[in-house]
Amino acid sequence: MVSSSSGAQVLVASNRGPVSYSLGADGTLTSRRGGGGLVSGLSAIGPDAGAVWVCAALGDGDREAARRAAAGDGLLDPGDTGGQSVRMLDIAPEVFADAYNGVANSVLWFVHHLLYQTPLEPAFDAEFRGQWASYEAYNAAFADALAEAAAPGAAVLVQDYHLTLVPGLLRERRPDLRIGHFSHTPWAPPDYFRLLPDDVAAEVLRGILGGDRAAFLTHRWAAAFAECCAAVLDAEVARDGEAGLRVTYEGRTTRLGVHGLGADADFLRERSRQPDVDERLADLREQIGTGEDGAPRKTIVRVDRTELSKNIVRGLQAYRRLLTDRPEWRGRVVHIAFAYPSRQDLAVYRQYTEEVGRLAAEINDEFGTDGWLPVVLHVKDDFARSLAAYRLADVALVNPIRDGMNLVAKEVPVVSEAGCALVLSREAGACAELAEDALVVNPYDIGGTAEALHAALTMPQDERAERAKRLAAAATALPPAQWFLDQLRALGG
Numbered sequence: 221m222v223s224s225s226s227g228a229q230v231l232v233a234s235n236r237g238p239v240s241y242s243l244g245a246d247g248t249l250t251s252r253r254g255g256g257g258l259v260s261g262l263s264a265i266g267p268d269a270g271a272v273w274v275c276a277a278l279g280d281g282d283r284e285a286a287r288r289a290a291a292g293d294g295l296l297d298p299g300d301t302g303g304q305s306v307r308m309l310d311i312a313p314e315v316f317a318d319a320y321n322g323v324a325n326s327v328l329w330f331v332h333h334l335l336y337q338t339p340l341e342p343a344f345d346a347e348f349r350g351q352w353a354s355y356e357a358y359n360a361a362f363a364d365a366l367a368e369a370a371a372p373g374a375a376v377l378v379q380d381y382h383l384t385l386v387p388g389l390l391r392e393r394r395p396d397l398r399i400g401h402f403s404h405t406p407w408a409p410p411d412y413f414r415l416l417p418d419d420v421a422a423e424v425l426r427g428i429l430g431g432d433r434a435a436f437l438t439h440r441w442a443a444a445f446a447e448c449c450a451a452v453l454d455a456e457v458a459r460d461g462e463a464g465l466r467v468t469y470e471g472r473t474t475r476l477g478v479h480g481l482g483a484d485a486d487f488l489r490e491r492s493r494q495p496d497v498d499e500r501l502a503d504l505r506e507q508i509g510t511g512e513d514g515a516p517r518k519t520i521v522r523v524d525r526t527e528l529s530k531n532i533v534r535g536l537q538a539y540r541r542l543l544t545d546r547p548e549w550r551g552r553v554v555h556i557a558f559a560y561p562s563r564q565d566l567a568v569y570r571q572y573t574e575e576v577g578r579l580a581a582e583i584n585d586e587f588g589t590d591g592w593l594p595v596v597l598h599v600k601d602d603f604a605r606s607l608a609a610y611r612l613a614d615v616a617l618v619n620p621i622r623d624g625m626n627l628v629a630k631e632v633p634v635v636s637e638a639g640c641a642l643v644l645s646r647e648a649g650a651c652a653e654l655a656e657d658a659l660v661v662n663p664y665d666i667g668g669t670a671e672a673l674h675a676a677l678t679m680p681q682d683e684r685a686e687r688a689k690r691l692a693a694a695a696t697a698l699p700p701a702q703w704f705l706d707q708l709r710a711l712g713g
């Protein structure tokens with residue numbers, strides 16, 4: 221067992237860290253900082269808290285940065301991390317690829333998002349068993365690093381489906397620590413979760429139950445986790461004060477928590493008024509143009525990773541149905557669809573990306589005219605352009621098959637200038653908080669989604685503005701800093 225008398229009081233562990241590196245041909249490293257709830261959350265506790273973030277090296281640049289750090293104090297150059305202490309783990313590339321692509325993104329992600337359907341079927345063969353061994357090794361590497369870096373009694377916040385085994389492995393190494401796990405994804409219902417081989421399903425649940433707390437974005441996902449513990453492990457589930465539930469298994473009790481991450485209103489309002497966003501807004505306005513009556517065209521905006529669970533293809537099909545069934549919209553509306561590349565190591569993601577491009581082109585061929593491009597599809601990740609689209613949005617389309625939360629649904633109402641209407645899938649975690657003022661759809665129902673788009677486009681301006689105001693208030697109720705501090709407090713930190 222590794223233990224430490226000094227060390228960090230607060231630790232965060234996640235697959236993707238707050239910074240990534242690219243390696244130039246001449247050996248120079250260029251760093252790029254990421255955003256998101258964890259980055260703002262962790263910065264909220266300030267440098268005096270002595271927090272350390274442990275993450276994986278994802279590519280060659282990261283690996284080189286991790287090696288250079290290992291030659292010093294083990295931490296990345298604070299100049300690259302905004303002063304945060306970050307330890308990047310240099311995990312063997314084959315082990316990482318198996319754990320991240322093979323198990324986390326192809327199996328666990330698919331199970332929690334209910335993505336398996338013919339011909340996308342799970343294959344629990346010898347290759348999977350090898351990948352599972354890598355997933356165990358990758359989780360053990362995190363547990364080792366955390367055990368080494370943590371001060372006695374420290375609080376450790378372990379993130380997401382990549383690291384489900386860490387709480388249990390860390391508890392074996394350091395029983396003194398307070399350990400929490402947070403799932404950013406939905407949690408599968410028991411019948412679907414049991415697609416996993418029995419030993420794997422049990423190991424995942426036991427891993428998370430190694431922590432003192434297991435937290436989720438909504439009550440629905442927390443309840444599904446508890447049901448899986450009862451169905452797979454025969455664990456005892458009881459009602460509990462805080463978030464409603466606790467699970468007892470082999471004499472240990474893990475409390476379940478719910479923390480619904482919200483949009484960062486101050487950051488978004490400030491960032492979306494920067495000159496680079498203004499510039500992109502002007503470009504987009506030009507691309508969108510005006511209808512025959514000279515009025516600016518209405519916009520339906522979506523911004524996603526090109527991700528199967530985001531349901532982009534059905535969104536485009538719904539837009540095509542709208543133009544087919546309601547010809548009055550031809551020439552008067554533009555669908556701005558930003559679909560940024562994601563997980564392109566996986567063939568199924570590459571195929572999906574192609575399908576999105578093909579369908580957008582088909583719609584443009586079918587309906588487009590000299591002066592009107594019905595779909596404006598951008599695939600190059602550009603945060604400033606996303607914010608410009610948010611500002612322009614008359615309607616936001618957020619129609620995932622299933623989503624842990626979906627922050628786009630929360631961000632657009634905060635930034636939109638016209639006060640946008642929100643067409644929102646009932647299967648997004650955000651729906652639990654926004655259902656009252658959104659137009660809620662079944663993500664599989666293309667006709668229903670087309671009708672909701674029509675209703676959103678025709679909603680009277682004052683009603684839209686009123687609803688957008690209430691959506692923005694609900695969406696910002698738990699800003700990232702508070703979200704993070706609440707979790708820490710709940711661990712007794």
Ligand code: G6P
Nearest residue numbers: 236325380381404405562563624
């Ligand atoms: C989801 C997951 C995150 C993940 C992100 C991007 O939001 O919950 O853990 O980092 O997707 O996916 P990627 O595979 O690019 O890290």
